[in-house]
Amino acid sequence: MQTSVTPTHCPYCALQCGMNLTPAPEGADSVVEVVERADFPVNRGALCGKGRTAPALLSSRVRLTSPLVRNAGVLEPATWEEALARIADGLTRTRAEHGPDANGVFGGGGLTNEKAYTLGKFARVVLRTSQIDYNGRFCMSSAAAGGMKAFGLDRGLPFPLEDIPKTGCVILVGSNLAETMPPALRYLTELKENGGKLVVIDPRRTRTAEQADLHLAPRPGTDLALALGLLHLVVAEGRTDEAYIQERTSGWEEARAAAMAHWPEYVERITGVSVPELRETVRLFCEPESAMVLTARGPEQQAKGTDTVGAWINLCLATGRPGRPFSGYGCLTGQGNGQGGREHGQKADQLPGYRKLDDPAARRHVAEVWGVDPDSLPGPGRSAYELLDAMGTDIRSLLLMGSNPVISAPRAAHIEERLRSLDFLAVADVVLSETAALADVVLPVTQWAEETGTTTNLEGRVLLRRQAITPPDGVRSDLDVLHELAARLGVEKGFPTDPEEVFEELRRASAGGAADYSGITYLRLAEENGVFWPCPAPGFPEGSANAADAPLSEDAEDAEDSAFDVLPDDPARDSTERAHPGTPRLFLDRFATPDGRARFVAVTHRPLAEEPDAEYPVLLTTGRVVSQYQSGAQTRRVDELNAAAPTSFVELHPRLAERLGAADGDSLAVVSRRGRAVAPARITASIRPDTVFMPFHWPGEGRANTLTNPALDPTSRMPEFKACAVRVERAD
Ligand SMILES: Nc1nc2c(c(=O)[nH]1)N[C@H]1C(S)=C(S)[C@@H](COP(=O)(O)OP(=O)(O)OC[C@H]3O[C@@H](n4cnc5c(=O)[nH]c(N)nc54)[C@H](O)[C@@H]3O)O[C@H]1N2
Ligand SMILES: Nc1nc2c(c(=O)[nH]1)N[C@H]1C(S)=C(S)[C@@H](COP(=O)(O)OP(=O)(O)OC[C@H]3O[C@@H](n4cnc5c(=O)[nH]c(N)nc54)[C@H](O)[C@@H]3O)O[C@H]1N2
Ligand code: SF4
Ligand SMILES: [Mo]
Numbered sequence: 001m002q003t004s005v006t007p008t009h010c011p012y013c014a015l016q017c018g019m020n021l022t023p024a025p026e027g028a029d030s031v032v033e034v035v036e037r038a039d040f041p042v043n044r045g046a047l048c049g050k051g052r053t054a055p056a057l058l059s060s061r062v063r064l065t066s067p068l069v070r071n072a073g074v075l076e077p078a079t080w081e082e083a084l085a086r087i088a089d090g091l092t093r094t095r096a097e098h099g100p101d102a103n104g105v106f107g108g109g110g111l112t113n114e115k116a117y118t119l120g121k122f123a124r125v126v127l128r129t130s131q132i133d134y135n136g137r138f139c140m141s142s143a144a145a146g147g148m149k150a151f152g153l154d155r156g157l158p159f160p161l162e163d164i165p166k167t168g169c170v171i172l173v174g175s176n177l178a179e180t181m182p183p184a185l186r187y188l189t190e191l192k193e194n195g196g197k198l199v200v201i202d203p204r205r206t207r208t209a210e211q212a213d214l215h216l217a218p219r220p221g222t223d224l225a226l227a228l229g230l231l232h233l234v235v236a237e238g239r240t241d242e243a244y245i246q247e248r249t250s251g252w253e254e255a256r257a258a259a260m261a262h263w264p265e266y267v268e269r270i271t272g273v274s275v276p277e278l279r280e281t282v283r284l285f286c287e288p289e290s291a292m293v294l295t296a297r298g299p300e301q302q303a304k305g306t307d308t309v310g311a312w313i314n315l316c317l318a319t320g321r322p323g324r325p326f327s328g329y330g331c332l333t334g335q336g337n338g339q340g341g342r343e344h345g346q347k348a349d350q351l352p353g354y355r356k357l358d359d360p361a362a363r364r365h366v367a368e369v370w371g372v373d374p375d376s377l378p379g380p381g382r383s384a385y386e387l388l389d390a391m392g393t394d395i396r397s398l399l400l401m402g403s404n405p406v407i408s409a410p411r412a413a414h415i416e417e418r419l420r421s422l423d424f425l426a427v428a429d430v431v432l433s434e435t436a437a438l439a440d441v442v443l444p445v446t447q448w449a450e451e452t453g454t455t456t457n458l459e460g461r462v463l464l465r466r467q468a469i470t471p472p473d474g475v476r477s478d479l480d481v482l483h484e485l486a487a488r489l490g491v492e493k494g495f496p497t498d499p500e501e502v503f504e505e506l507r508r509a510s511a512g513g514a515a516d517y518s519g520i521t522y523l524r525l526a527e528e529n530g531v532f533w534p535c536p537a538p539g540f541p542e543g544s545a546n547a548a549d550a551p552l553s554e555d556a557e558d559a560e561d562s563a564f565d566v567l568p569d570d571p572a573r574d575s576t577e578r579a580h581p582g583t584p585r586l587f588l589d590r591f592a593t594p595d596g597r598a599r600f601v602a603v604t605h606r607p608l609a610e611e612p613d614a615e616y617p618v619l620l621t622t623g624r625v626v627s628q629y630q631s632g633a634q635t636r637r638v639d640e641l642n643a644a645a646p647t648s649f650v651e652l653h654p655r656l657a658e659r660l661g662a663a664d665g666d667s668l669a670v671v672s673r674r675g676r677a678v679a680p681a682r683i684t685a686s687i688r689p690d691t692v693f694m695p696f697h698w699p700g701e702g703r704a705n706t707l708t709n710p711a712l713d714p715t716s717r718m719p720e721f722k723a724c725a726v727r728v729e730r731a732d
Contacts, residue, residue: 004022004023005020005021005022005035006020006021006022006449006466006467006468007019007020007037007039007040007466008020008021008448008449008465008466008468009040009448009455009463009465010047010050010051010054010336010448011054011110011336011447011448011449011634012050012051012054012110012336012629012634013050013180013181013334013335013336013629014156014181014332014333014334014335014336014337014338014339014457014458015042015043015181015183015184015457015458016042016336016455016457016458016461016463017040017042017043017046017047017048017051017183018037018039018040018042018043018045018529019034019035019036019037019047019051020034020035020036020037021033021034021035021055021449021468021469022035024055029056029059030055030056030058030059031055031058031059031469032055032058032449032468032469033055034047034051034052034054034055039529040529040530041162041529042161042183042457042459042461043183043184044183044186046182046183046186047183048181048182048183048626049626049627049640049641049644050626050627050629050635050638050641053638053640053641054448054449054638055449056637056638056639056640057430057431057447057634057637057638058447058449058450058469059472060431060637060638062431062432062637063430063431063444063472064429064430064431064432064436064442064444064475065444065472065473065474065475066078066444066474067079067080067082067083067084067441067442067443067444068083068432068439068441068442069082069083069086069440069441069442070439070440070441075432075437075439075442080443080476080484083441083442083443084443084481084484084485084488085488086440086441087399087424087426087441087443087485087488088485088488088489090397090423090424090426090440090441091103091127091397091399091424091426091485091489092489093397093423093424094396094397094423094424095127095128097396098396100127100128100129100130100378101129101130101131101378101381101394102129102131102394102395102396102397103127103129103131103395103396103397103398103399104129104131104132104387104390104391104395104397104398104399105119105122105123105127105129105131105132105346105398105399105400105401106132106133106134106135106384106387106388106398106399106400106401106403106405107119107120107132107133107134107135107341107346107400107401107402107403108134108135108136108335108341108401108402108403109134109135109136109139109334109335109336109337109338109341109342109402110335110336110337110341110402111337111341111346111401111402111478112337112340112451112453112454112455112465112499113337113340113341113343113344113453113454113455113456113462113503113506113517114453114454114479114499114502114503114506115401115402115453115478115479116134116337116340116341116344116345116346117344117345117346117352117502117505117506117509118478118479118482118495118502119132119345119346119401119478119482120132120344120345120346120347120350120351120352121345121370121494121495122482122485122486122495123346124345124377124378125370125372125376125486125491125494126485126486126489126490126491126495127399127489128376128378129378129381130348130378130379130380130381131348131381131382131387131390131394131395132346132347132348132381132387133346133347133348133381133382133383133384133387134341134346134347134384134402134403135335135384135402135403135405135408136335136338136341136342136346136347137347137383137384137385137716137717137718138301138384138385138408138409138410138718138719138721139297139333139334139335139338140156140297140300140331140333140334140338140342141300141305141342141713141716141717141718142300142301142302142305142306142308142309142713142715142716142718143156143295143300143305143309143331143333144331144342144716145305145306145309145713145715145716146305146306146307146308146309146310146312146313146601146716147309147313147329147331149306149310149599149601150310150313150317150329150591150598150599150600150601151313151322151586151587151591151592151593151598151599152591152592152593152594152599153354153514153586153591153592154342154354154514155339155460155515155533155586156330156331156332156333156338156339156458156459156460157294157330157331157332157333157458157459157460158322158323158328158329158330158460158585158586158587159326159328159330159459159584159585159586160459160461160532160584160585161184161187161458161459162187163292163325163326163585164187164188164190164191164292165187165190165191165193165194165196166194166196166290166325166326167191167196167288167290167291167292167326167327168196168197168287168288168289168290168291168326169196169197169198169199169284169285169287169288169290169291169292170188170191170196170197170198170199170291170292170293170294171199171201171281171285171291171292171293171294171312172188172198172199172200172201172208172212172294172296173201173223173293173294173295173296173298173299173312174201174202174223174295174296174297174298174299174300174722175200175202175208175294175295175296175297175298175332176202176204176206176207176208176209176296176623176624177208177296177332178206178207178208178210178211178626179206179207179208179624179625179626180296180334180624180626181332182626185208185211188208188211189211192211192213196288197213197214197284197288198211198212198213198214199212199213199214199215199216199281199284199285200212200214200215200216201215201216201217201218201223201226201298201299202215202216202217202298203217203218203219203220203298203621203687203688203691203693204217204651204686204687204688204691204693205217205686205687206686213284214277214280214281214284216273216277216281217272217273217688218271218272218273219270219271219272219619219688219690219691220298220608220619220621220691220722220723221302221304221607221608221619221720221722221723222270222271222272222605223298223299223302223308223311223312224299224302224304224307224308224311224603224604224605224606225262225266225267225270225271225605226267226271226273226278227308227311227312227314227315228258228259228261228262228267228311228603228604228605229262229263229264229266229267229268229271229273229278230278230281230282230285230315231255231256231259231262231311231314231315231318232259232260232262232263232264232267233264233278233279233282234282234286234315234318234319235256235259235260235318237282237286239282239286239319240318240319241318241319241320243320244317244320244324245317245318245320248317248320248323248591248597248598249317249597249598249599249600250595250597250598250599250600251599251600251601251602252317252318252600254600254602255314255318255600255601255602255603256318256600257602258602258603258604259311259314261604262604262605264278264279270605272688285315285319286319290321290324290325290326290327291316291319291321291327292316292321292326292327292328292329292330293312293313293315293316293321293328293329293330294329294330294331294332295308295309295312295329295330295331295332296331296332296334297334297623297721297722298623298722299312299722300331300718301718301719301720301721301722302608302713302718302720302722302723303608303609303709303711303712303713303718303719303720304606304713305713305716305718306713306714306715306716306718307601307603307606308603309331310601310603311601311603312329313329313598313601314600314601314603316328316329317598317600318600322587322591322598323586323587323588323589323590323591323598328587332458333457333458334458335630336455337455337456338458339456339457339458339460340454340455340456340462341456342354343456343510343515343533344506344509344510344515345366348380348381348382348383348387349380349381351363351366351377351509351513352366352506352509352510352513353366353509353510353511353512353513353514353515353516353517354510354513354514354515355513355514357377357379357380358379358380360374362513363377365509365512365513366509369505369508369509370494370509371493371494383712383717384409384717385409385410385710385712385717385719386712386717388405388409388415388418388419389414389415389418389710390418391415391418391419391421391422392418392420392421392422395422396422396423396424397422397423397424397425397426398419398422398424398425398426399426399428399485400425400426400427400428400435400439401427401428401478401481402428402429402478403435403631404429404433404434404435404436404630404631404633405419405435406419406433406434406435406438406631406699407433407434407435407630407631407632407633407696407697407698407699407703407705408630408631408696408705409705409710409719410705410708410709410710410719410720410721411674411675411705411706411708411709411710412703412705412706412708413674413675413706414674414710416438419435419438420438424440425438425439425440425441426439426440426441426442426443427439427441427442427443428442428443428444428445428478428481429442429443429444429445429633430444430445430446430447430475430634431633431634431637433631433633434631434633434699443476443481444474444475444476445475445476445477445478445481446471446475446476446477446478447471448465449467449468449469450467450468450469450470450471450475450477451467451471451477451499452464452465452466452467452499452500453465453499454499454503454522454525456533457530459532459584460532460533460583461530461531461532461584462517462520462525462530462531462532462533462535463525463530464522464525464526464530466526477497479495479496479497479498479499479502480497482495483495483496483497500522503521503522507519507520507521507537511536511537512536514534514592515533515534516533516534516535516536517533517535518535518536518537519531519535519536519537519538519579519580519582520533520535520582524579528582531582532582532583532584533582533583534582534583535580535581535582535583536580537579537580538578538579538580608720608723608724608725609709609711609720609724610673610709610711610720610723610724610725611725612690612725613725615727616671616672616673616725616726616727617725617727618656618690618691618692618725618726618727618728619690619691619692619723619724619725619726620670620672620691620692620693620694620704620707620708620723620724620725620726621691621692621693621722621723622693622694622695622696622704622705622708622721622722623693623695623696623722624695624696624697625645625695625697626644626645627641627644627645628641628645628695628697628698629697630697631696631697632697632698632699635697636697636698645695645697647679647680647698647702648677648679648694648695648697648698648702648703648704649679649680649681649682649694649695649702650668650670650679650680650681650682650692650693650694650728651682651684651686651687651692651693651694652668652681652682652683652684652687652692652693652728653683653684653685653687653688653689653691654683654684654685655689656689656692656728657681657683660728660729660730661730662681662683662730663681663683664681664682664683665680665681666680666681666730666731667679667680667681667730667731667732668680668681668728668729668730668731669728669729669730669731670692670694670707670726670727670728671707671726671727671728671729672706672707672708672709672724672725672726672727673709673725674706674707674708674709674724675706675707676706676707677694677701677702677703677704677706677707678701678702678731679694679701679702692726692728694707696721705721707724707726708720708721708724709723709724
């Protein structure tokens with residue numbers, strides 16, 4: 001299988017940088033080397049250190065290559081046969097004793113589309129459980145909910161990244177992309193070279209904020225008030241686009257009234273951002289013909305994240321931005337398949353194609369593709385934190401693929417304890433993550449370069465990640481695992497192990513849905529370097545599946561087949577021109593709402609779920625550093641990355657440090673109502689004096705999520721990762 005150069009994509013973040021893999025020279029540490037791949041437009045050959053070093057984990061000694069089963073409390077190597085039998089037995093027993101909903105499934109936004117789709121199908125068709133959700137709930141779910149409300153569709157970016165340098169102004173809210181997506185910094189640099197303005201909103205003066213024409217440093221958790229204050233000024237200064245509001249939106253009067261209650265002086269008191277700074281932001285945003293607001297986890301990972309996103313969208317709508325060239329609102333999705341992973345059914349309330357599980361037409365369509373009775377499909381289940389919190393009570397057994405919640409879930413010590421209280425835990429992973437270490441059975445699975453699959457990057461561009469090498473002996477793919485488990489649980493058919501076969505089914509399942517992939521094939525992905533959804537199949541009776549009252553007739557099935565036949569999956573035909581080109585830019589003519597209008601939302605500011613008080617007087621916010629990825633399960637096992645970022649730390653302002661009598665590097669204890677974490681001090685004037693920051697990549701005493709507050713957003717069920725009340729003291 002080893003060819004000389006395989007074009008593929010990075011295993012980590014949502015930028016999905018293109019890279020070429022080539023066999024490493026004899027005696028090298030890894031089996032393949034990364035070489036530049038300049039033809040992929042998103043990164044044009046640039047990679048961050050994580051992407052560059054990704055091959056290290058392929059042949060690492062810490063890589064799992066044998067299943068493990070727990071015997072007398074100890075994880076020991078076992079055969080695949082035994083491991084799979086134990087899982088089938090654990091899940092069967094739970095269902096027999098407690099019913100289907102006592103089996104839980106937890107997925108990840110790093111899983112390919114094929115895996116995410118199959119995992120969702122496995123839960124509903126094999127386990128018949130409603131209890132499935134995934135770590136994307138902790139990621140962009142507030143932006144997804146906000147986008148759905150306003151535009152009727154959730155695709156993180158409604159335009160390609162290449163539009164950024166062409167706009168007049170970008171307001172970047174709570175994104176530190178200089179560290180979280182380094183090759184994307186180029187788009188901001190080019191924006192400035194073209195004379196565009198950059199406003200960065202972050203309580204810390206990050207490497208990204210250093211690039212800004214204007215940096216606003218609000219108190220964490222006050223972005224909602226900030227956006228409303230800006231909208232107030234837009235109205236007061238007569239900068240609204242009345243014609244656009246009239247033609248393309250609904251709900252303006254209520255949203256306007258809500259914003260007018262947020263006087264600039266009031267907003268200054270809440271946020272700490274001065275009135276002149278607010279006015280300057282409005283000027284920079286409103287003067288150019290085109291402008292964008294981009295949000296990331298800063299404003300979204302809040303118990304009011306959905307409303308906050310709504311307020312930023314309101315600002316864009318009032319000034320006539322969305323659906324206009326080089327303009328609008330976008331969310332910078334995070335995980336490798338953060339976009340595709342939220343479209344095809346591993347989410348609690350969802351069926352493939354971004355369909356709703358409680359929509360009868362959607363159930364009929366997907367049940368037909370799956371060959372099951374629509375009534376056999378369970379209803380919507382719990383959200384990620386609620387599901388994890390129910391472990392050991394309502395949820396008795398869990399199958400987990402692609403997440404490490406011991407590190408990444410809020411109130412992590414409690415979640416760890418819940419995991420321990422399960423009757424049965426099975427984890428599929430490439431390494432023995434902190435969560436896998438608690439499992440009854442651990443399955444070693446293939447990684448990116450050892451398997452083929454598709455991901456959908458933060459722009460909505462569907463990509464082909466190609467297999468470059470043969471996996472080591474002893475590991476199997478996630479698709480293989482689900483196929484084997486389905487068979488052992490009595491479902492012999494419908495769980496193929498070939499990713500392209502899964503994708504062909506996903507196309508049909510998504511056809512007519514919001515995230516329509518039916519016009520996309522592996523061949524097109526290879527030839528076109530990615531295709532933006534929605535991409536319906538030409539000739540496919542649009543929405544027919546949704547409209548069908550009964551299962552499709554023979555004729556309709558034939559029509560469906562022939563619709564796929566005209567797609568260019570036959571290399572002999574030159575039908576590429578007839579295929580739908582994909583949709584790089586959304587909303588140009590209409591929004592995806594029933595009346596085609598974008599909806600304003602009437603939102604008002606509210607305080608944090610946990611405001612500081614005398615006992616816990618400081619705010620903790622959390623996030624990332626450039627050299628570690630997420631729970632660190634992968635990157636903490638790569639020497640070069642670990643050397644660059646070996647431990648957790650507490651970033652604090654010199655004034656707070658002085659009050660504590662702490663010097664740089666001193667061990668600090670950060671204490672919240674959930675627990676206590678200890679990490680060295682990193683003193684810097686780049687952070688607000690009332691706030692400390694911790695990255696969340698490490699286990700043990702430095703684990704930031706020991707402290708975080710699981711207060712959930714009422715709509716998105718996003719936990720408040722970005723703000724909780726703490727006390728900081730010297731650890732000695
Ligand atoms: N190196 C690296 N890159 C990654 C990842 C990684 O783990 N490591 N993970 C990937 C994933 S899954 C994601 S989701 C993305 C996340 O990408 P980002 O959203 O860029 O990452 P974060 O560091 O979580 O948060 C961004 C910024 O929000 C700021 N912030 C904190 N509280 C607030 C607030 O209340 N308001 C505002 N406006 N800002 C606030 C923080 O100071 C931080 O600088 O990164 C992706 N890329
Ligand atoms: N305090 C705080 N906590 C946070 C955040 C924050 O900003 N602050 N951010 C949140 C966000 S945005 C996110 S996305 C989450 C992420 O947190 P996690 O869900 O823990 O993310 P990862 O570390 O990427 O976990 C992926 C796991 O799956 C394994 N894996 C990788 N590829 C595969 C595969 O193909 N198959 C299988 N079976 N396993 C695989 C990896 O080795 C790893 O163990 O953390 C959230 N937690
Ligand atoms: S920016 Fe993201 S996709 Fe690109 S190399 Fe780094 S981790 Fe990989
Ligand atoms: Mo994320």
